Amino acid sequence: MSPCIRSGYCCQTTPCPFGEAEKGGTACIYLVGDTPGRYACGKYDEIVALVRFVRLSTTDLLTTY
Numbered sequence: 001m002s003p004c005i006r007s008g009y010c011c012q013t014t015p016c017p018f019g020e021a022e023k024g025g026t027a028c029i030y031l032v033g034d035t036p037g038r039y040a041c042g043k044y045d046e047i048v049a050l051v052r053f054v055r056l057s058t059t060d061l062l063t064t065y
Helices: 009-013 045-064
Strands: none
Touching: none
């Protein structure tokens, strides 16, 4: 996977599973920023927290049994 260059292309094409398409369009409503190279995901922190939680939960389950 290539590193993010913050172009906004991905979020403008279609939202990821955590996103939501803007009304009447395909761009994600959580895309923040107004300049290519400076775009960002407005849900990034929430997604990272969820991934960490799932990893910890999975690790706990694996070590418990």
